[in-house]
Structure formats: C-alpha cells, structure tokens
Amino acid sequence: MQVQLKRRIYIACILLTGLFSLLMIRLAWVQVVQINRTMPGFQRTVREMSVLQRERGVILDTGRGQFTDYKGRPLTGKLEWGLVLFPHPDQTNHSYPSTKSVVKELAALLHTDVNSLQKEWNQGNAPHFWTAGANQPSTLTDSQVARLRELKAQGASVYPLMTRYGQAATGMQWLGYLAEQPEFPNAQSRHKNEVKQPFAMKSGAAGLERTMEPLLMGIGPTLLTRMVTGSGEVIPDIQPRVIAPANTHYPLRAETTINIDLQQGIEQLVKKSGMKEGAIVVLDAANADVRAMVSAPFYHPLHVDPKQTAWANRAVQGAVPGSIFKIVTAAAALEYHAVSKGETFHCDGEWGKYGLSCWKEHGHGTLNLEQGFAESCNIVFAETARRLSMEQLERTAVALGLARPVGWEGKRVAGMPVLHHFDHEDAGRVRLPSVSPQDEGAKVQTAIGQRDVLVTPLQAANLIVTLLHDGQVSAPRLVQRIRYADGDTMLDMPMHDSPSSAGRISPATAHQLLSWMKKVVSDGTGKSLQHARWQVAGKSGTAQVQQHGEKRNHQWFIGYGPTDQPKYAVAVLVQNVAPSSRHQATAMFRKVMDYLAESS
Structure with a gap:
C-alpha cells in the first residue's frame, strides 16, 4: 500500500510540474506576441524584455510654488522651450539616424560647434537639457523650435520646461534664490524609482524663497521619461511618457504685495542714475505694504554662489x-x-x-x-x-x-x-x-x-x-496670501x-x-x-x-507724497559716496516720487 501511495504522489508531482511548465510557456508566448504587436520588427526573448524595463527621465517642472505680484501677475515661472538630448551611440556612426549632416545642422541651430554639441550630448547615460555649457537649460527661440521640429534629429527633441527666473540681473533681493540639495525632498521621493539619474533638487537659500520654503516645496516634479536599453540607448518605438502629480491644488502661488510695474520702473531709475550701492523702499501709505523694494548692486538669481557670496538685501x-x-x-x-x-x-x-x-x-x-x-x-x-x-x-x-x-x-x-x-x-x-x-x-x-x-x-x-x-x-x-493652483485661497496673511x-x-x-x-x-x-x-x-x-x-x-x-492725500512713503539710501558729492539721495527721491505720480 505504501509503495502504491508513493507512486501515485510521484506521478501527481510530475503532472503538476508539466502543467506549470505549460502555463509558463503560454505566458511567455503571450508577452512576446504583445511586444511584437506594439513594436513591429522586434523579436524579443524573455531575457531581452527584462532589459527593456529601464527608464531615463528629465525634469520639465520641479513643481515648486510660484510668486505673483499683488495683481496676480507672475514674478517667477515662465513656460519656455528647451532641447532634450537623449543618450545614444557615437553620432559618427552612419547607421544611427542622426547622421553627420544632421548633427552639423543641429549644432548650427544651437549656435555651437559639432564637437561641443557631441561632448555635451554624450555626457552620462541620462537625458538632459542642452545647456550650452551653462548651469541651467538653454531656452530656444520660436524659430529654433520650428526648425528643430522639422529637422527631427534622432535623440534630440524639443520639450516645454518651466524656467523660474529671468535672464537679467534684478534688484529684487527680497525674492532670493534657490540652491541645490543633494537629495529629493520627501514630497518628491515617490518619483525616485521612475527616474534613474540622480536629480539635484533645489530649495530656497535666501529671501522669500527660503522663509516660505515649507509652502513652496510642492508635492513633486513633472517628469519626461523614455524607455532605454541596458546601454542607455533610447528605444524609439516606445513613446515618451510624462509623469506629473495628480493633485490639482498644487503648486501653490504666493501673492506678494509688490507692484511689478513700480518695481521694474524704479530699477530702471537706479540703473540710469548710476547708483552703485544702496536701497529704495516704497510702502503703501495706507497699510505699509511693500510696493517696491530695490537693492543695489543688483544680483542674478541664477548665478548666486552661496559659498562665495554673502547675501545682501540692503533694504x-x-x-x-x-x-x-x-x-x-x-x-x-x-x-x-x-x-x-x-x-x-x-x-x-x-x-x-x-x-x-x-x-x-x-x-x-x-x-x-x-x-x-x-x-x-x-x-x-x-x-x-x-x-x-x-x-x-x-x-x-x-x-x-x-x-x-x-x-x-x-x-x-x-x-x-x-x-x-x-x-x-x-x-x-x-x-x-x-x-x-x-x-x-x-x-x-x-x-x-x-x-x-x-x-x-x-x-x-x-x-x-x-x-x-x-x-x-x-x-x-511682502506677501498677502497663498493661493492654490486653481485660484482658491489657502492662507491669508492679514x-x-x-x-x-x-x-x-x-x-x-x-x-x-x-x-x-x-x-x-x-x-x-x-x-x-x-x-x-x-x-x-x-x-x-x-x-x-x-x-x-x-x-x-x-x-x-525719506518722506511721503502727495502731502494733501499721502499715497506712498519712500526711503532712499545711497551708500559710500565721496564726501564732496552732491546729495544724490534727494535727487533720487524726486525721481522716484515723480515716477510714482506718473504711474498713479
């Protein structure tokens, strides 16, 4: 009896093993057929398919909150276009779709030479925006975007990106700047398995960017990802995908008390006057809200080195x-x-x-x-x-x-x-x-x-x-309220x-x-x-x-005007001038007041 029982168990095990083997073969066959349907011309084994389970991505928008002036006009955040370079084999290889002639034309469009383009293109095995050797993406003109789309260079595609600051120096030191952090903030950590390259996220290092960091950090970036092979080469038959946070309330918007017209107008007065050092503050006489605050010398928020520059808002x-x-x-x-x-x-x-x-x-x-x-x-x-x-x-x-x-x-x-x-x-x-x-x-x-x-x-x-x-x-x-992305008020600052x-x-x-x-x-x-x-x-x-x-x-x-019905209180400081100099601060006060009168 025991011998027969053992024999039956042995036969049952063989049958179950065979059944599982048939199921595994069937599953593999279904996956191969599915891949052949979505990628004609590709014959993939199970081992090859495992290699495809890789993605490389680039950040289109960090998801950080933005600033507006008191009327809701943007102070940060502008949607522009950049060129994303995806890793690929040496472009001198004529079997690759981007031939020498295409690369040469691409370099000319980007106002660079072929060697510089190839050097930046082949850095690392992750996609990245073309920077022209700078420390931030190089934005494209409308004509460049149109021509690049016509060119259709393999491994180089035009995508929108959110730039935070303008290209010119400014006297808005109160706004501050961002500095890189070695790791993702917690709110963005859910993307770390989808983006294989280590992105250096930035957080506020000075000004409102720093003091309001907990409100501005957002809930995650918007990413563009592409499927790549084990060597990092983009698989052209699989379309890129965009990964973005699903919460429609974010990113937040900090609505400042600044009047951007007055801010920029007074900055122009400072430039024309030749004022080297000092500050100008314009307050609303009714409530002390800051309508303009200018500090000289100006700064460039994209080029601040916190290790070498002592932060100075002279206001x-x-x-x-x-x-x-x-x-x-x-x-x-x-x-x-x-x-x-x-x-x-x-x-x-x-x-x-x-x-x-x-x-x-x-x-x-x-x-x-x-x-x-x-x-x-x-x-x-x-x-x-x-x-x-x-x-x-x-x-x-x-x-x-x-x-x-x-x-x-x-x-x-x-x-x-x-x-x-x-x-x-x-x-x-x-x-x-x-x-x-x-x-x-x-x-x-x-x-x-x-x-x-x-x-x-x-x-x-x-x-x-x-x-x-x-x-x-x-x-x-400096800030009157925080708004959700849909415009509703999250927080008033009375x-x-x-x-x-x-x-x-x-x-x-x-x-x-x-x-x-x-x-x-x-x-x-x-x-x-x-x-x-x-x-x-x-x-x-x-x-x-x-x-x-x-x-x-x-x-x-320092003073106010107009005297019969005061609208603004203004302080002008011109620093470190020669003792023999005329009183530049009084002259600048008049220029500011005249500008405010013209703008009212």
Missing part, C-alpha cells in the same frame, strides 16, 4: 542714518517736553564740545527747533539732546519702529512655528550695550544719527507710515501692527513732525523738491562713515 540691513534720526530726537523732545514753545538756539557753526560742528560752515544763526529740523542743524539737536536721557531716545526710537525688527511675521502659520517675510532683517540699534547711557558725548552723537546708530531703509520708510498713522507702527508685508513695549508716540507729536517735514521742502534742505510733480515732504540725512579706511558718506532722504 533690510542697518546703515548709519545721519540726520534722518533727528526725527526720533525731535519726537523725544516733543514727547518729554525738553524744549519750550518758542525757545530759540544759536548756531555759529561750532559747538565747542566732542568735536561737533554744523554742516553749515558759518552757522545758521538764531533758530527754533522747527527751523533747526528744516535746516538739519547739528547745534540745535546737540543742545536738545543734552536735555534728554539716552533711555528717552531709545524708548522713542523703539516706539517709532526702530531698533527692532518690524517686518510682518506670523506664528503657527501652515504648521510653521514662525513665518517671516523679510529674510535676514536687521533689528538696527540706537547704542551698543558697552556704551554708558551717561556718556554725554555718545548721547549727542546718537541724537544726530551718528556713533552707533543703525537704521534699515525698511524701518525708515515704515517710520513715515507710522507718523501718517498717528504714531501707530504697522508691520510691513495686516497687523508691530507691537512695542515702549508704547507709541502721541498723535499730536506725529502731526507736528509731518508738518515739519513740509517745512524741510519749503524752507530747508529739501528745497530742490519744490518742483516735483507731487507736493512732497520729508527729511534728508548725511552720515559720515568709513569704507576701507577712507571717509565716505551715506546719503538719505
């Missing part, structure tokens, strides 16, 4: 303010009643202490605080400072939005603990901790905006908005005030200072602004600094 970096800080000293004098109504001072050009003198060689004669403000008299403000304490100057500065960051920030926004709009914003300062508050010489120098005082152009422009709002300090914004432990100045003091700024233009250091398109008001400043051991000046003019 949010502290600089010695000079006489524009007299606004703070005047506010403190009014708030703490340091000067009697109708009281006068005498300026003969020299003060006789701490080496202090007035900018006017023989002095201004007898004048009151209002006249001293209009004429920016150092002697008047030195005498005024003696009656104030350093603590009173500091408290007033903080109450006016100086000596602390003032830019918009949100707590617990979109899962982030803190979201800043102004990357690397300086706090500025009134004095160094090492300086004694009882040091009268330091106090006097501080009162005229010298010594250790630092103010950013953003703070200076916002100071004007503060006065226009009865002494309430606003928090300037306006808010910039709180201060030092409180605020009185509306009466704010109104008095605005009135005195009109006097600067009508009777003081800003007389050249009387012929501006708008009636404007403001305060000039010249700060003595040193650059590489040489005496230089920072020139400022």
Whole structure:
C-alpha cells in the first residue's frame, strides 16, 4: 500500500510540474506576441524584455510654488522651450539616424560647434537639457523650435520646461534664490524609482524663497521619461511618457504685495542714475505694504554662489542714518517736553564740545527747533539732546519702529512655528550695550544719527507710515496670501501692527513732525523738491562713515507724497559716496516720487 501511495504522489508531482511548465510557456508566448504587436520588427526573448524595463527621465517642472505680484501677475515661472538630448551611440556612426549632416545642422541651430554639441550630448547615460555649457537649460527661440521640429534629429527633441527666473540681473533681493540639495525632498521621493539619474533638487537659500520654503516645496516634479536599453540607448518605438502629480491644488502661488510695474520702473531709475550701492523702499501709505523694494548692486538669481557670496538685501540691513534720526530726537523732545514753545538756539557753526560742528560752515544763526529740523542743524539737536536721557531716545526710537525688527511675521502659520517675510532683517540699534547711557558725548552723537546708530531703509520708510498713522507702527508685508493652483485661497496673511513695549508716540507729536517735514521742502534742505510733480515732504540725512579706511558718506532722504492725500512713503539710501558729492539721495527721491505720480 505504501509503495502504491508513493507512486501515485510521484506521478501527481510530475503532472503538476508539466502543467506549470505549460502555463509558463503560454505566458511567455503571450508577452512576446504583445511586444511584437506594439513594436513591429522586434523579436524579443524573455531575457531581452527584462532589459527593456529601464527608464531615463528629465525634469520639465520641479513643481515648486510660484510668486505673483499683488495683481496676480507672475514674478517667477515662465513656460519656455528647451532641447532634450537623449543618450545614444557615437553620432559618427552612419547607421544611427542622426547622421553627420544632421548633427552639423543641429549644432548650427544651437549656435555651437559639432564637437561641443557631441561632448555635451554624450555626457552620462541620462537625458538632459542642452545647456550650452551653462548651469541651467538653454531656452530656444520660436524659430529654433520650428526648425528643430522639422529637422527631427534622432535623440534630440524639443520639450516645454518651466524656467523660474529671468535672464537679467534684478534688484529684487527680497525674492532670493534657490540652491541645490543633494537629495529629493520627501514630497518628491515617490518619483525616485521612475527616474534613474540622480536629480539635484533645489530649495530656497535666501529671501522669500527660503522663509516660505515649507509652502513652496510642492508635492513633486513633472517628469519626461523614455524607455532605454541596458546601454542607455533610447528605444524609439516606445513613446515618451510624462509623469506629473495628480493633485490639482498644487503648486501653490504666493501673492506678494509688490507692484511689478513700480518695481521694474524704479530699477530702471537706479540703473540710469548710476547708483552703485544702496536701497529704495516704497510702502503703501495706507497699510505699509511693500510696493517696491530695490537693492543695489543688483544680483542674478541664477548665478548666486552661496559659498562665495554673502547675501545682501540692503533694504533690510542697518546703515548709519545721519540726520534722518533727528526725527526720533525731535519726537523725544516733543514727547518729554525738553524744549519750550518758542525757545530759540544759536548756531555759529561750532559747538565747542566732542568735536561737533554744523554742516553749515558759518552757522545758521538764531533758530527754533522747527527751523533747526528744516535746516538739519547739528547745534540745535546737540543742545536738545543734552536735555534728554539716552533711555528717552531709545524708548522713542523703539516706539517709532526702530531698533527692532518690524517686518510682518506670523506664528503657527501652515504648521510653521514662525513665518517671516523679510529674510535676514536687521533689528538696527540706537547704542551698543558697552556704551554708558551717561556718556554725554555718545548721547549727542546718537541724537544726530551718528556713533552707533543703525537704521534699515525698511524701518525708515515704515517710520513715515507710522507718523501718517498717528504714531501707530504697522508691520510691513511682502506677501498677502497663498493661493492654490486653481485660484482658491489657502492662507491669508492679514495686516497687523508691530507691537512695542515702549508704547507709541502721541498723535499730536506725529502731526507736528509731518508738518515739519513740509517745512524741510519749503524752507530747508529739501528745497530742490519744490518742483516735483507731487507736493512732497520729508527729511534728508548725511552720515559720515568709513569704507576701507577712507571717509565716505551715506546719503538719505525719506518722506511721503502727495502731502494733501499721502499715497506712498519712500526711503532712499545711497551708500559710500565721496564726501564732496552732491546729495544724490534727494535727487533720487524726486525721481522716484515723480515716477510714482506718473504711474498713479
């Protein structure tokens, strides 16, 4: 019985093995027939088919969120055309469809030589965009696209790609730039098995690109992939496929407060004026939103080397303010009643202490605080400072939005603990901790905006908005909302005030200072602004600094216009000019205000 049982089991095993073998043969036959149907002329074995299970891809769009201006006009992201080069055997081989003549014509179309084209074409075994030796894809003109499509060069095809920045240098340092990261962000890791080449994804390294990285990183790139053989050669009979995220909400769009027309117009003014170093900030007088922010020298977001370049948005970096800080000293004098109504001072050009003198060689004669403000008299403000304490100057500065960051920030926004709009914003300062508050010489120098005082152009422009709002300090914004790709709002970033432990100045003091700024233009250091398109008001400043051991000046003019119904607050800083130079900041302030008037 046992022998018969074993024999039956043995026969059953043989039958099952045969059955499985027939099923395997049938499955293989079906797969071969299917391949022959889809790829006529190809006879593939099972082993050859396994070789085909390879893909090589190139990124058409990283999926990163884009920026727009306050009207929704794009600041980043432009759909252009590029040439994708797919790996293939040596093009000198006449059996390959792209013959020497085709390659020669292709090189001519790309404005290069055959050797350079072949060198870049044959780099690695993965497809890539033609770069012309640069570090980003070279975009094509419409005529190049049309001719390349007619040429039909094997292994070279035209595809759309999303470029992020323009080709020209810009003063929009607040926008920032991207830097390469060695690995995919988590949101994009689902594509790593479909793209065999290691793509270097980029993330924000400065500006809004960095501070808003968690919102902008997206959920994955759009990829173009091709099937290739084991040697990396593209299989022409299998069409390319595009892999893209299926979520219609992404990528997000960050809607900034910038008016791109004003931004670009003021950048052109900076170029034409020859201004080498400095910044211009234009705030909406109604709410302190940034309408334009220009920093010089300009930068190129495609050519920033974070290892060699110290990031510099001069609009949010502290600089010695000079006489524009007299606004703070005047506010403190009014708030703490340091000067009697109708009281006068005498300026003969020299003060006789701490080496202090007035900018006017023989002095201004007898004048009151209002006249001293209009004429920016150092002697008047030195005498005024003696009656104030350093603590009173500091408290007033903080109450006016100086000596602390003032830019918009949100707590617990979109899962982030803190979201800043102004990357690397300086706090500025009134004095160094090492300086004694009882040091009268330091106090006097501080009162005229010298010594250790630092103010950013953003703070200076916002100071004007503060006065226009009865002494309430606003928090300037750069972004007003985040939108989904379909236009719906994901996140609003509402306006808010910039709180201060030092409180605020009185509306009466704010109104008095605005009135005195009109006097600067009508009777003081800003007389050249009387012929501006708008009636404007403001305060000039010249700060003595040193650059590489040489005496230089920072020139400022900050103000508002039109005076009857203020629309904009503007701060202009021209840095490191020769002491003998004319006041370029005042001239630039007029040009900016005239441009704003023409644009309104």
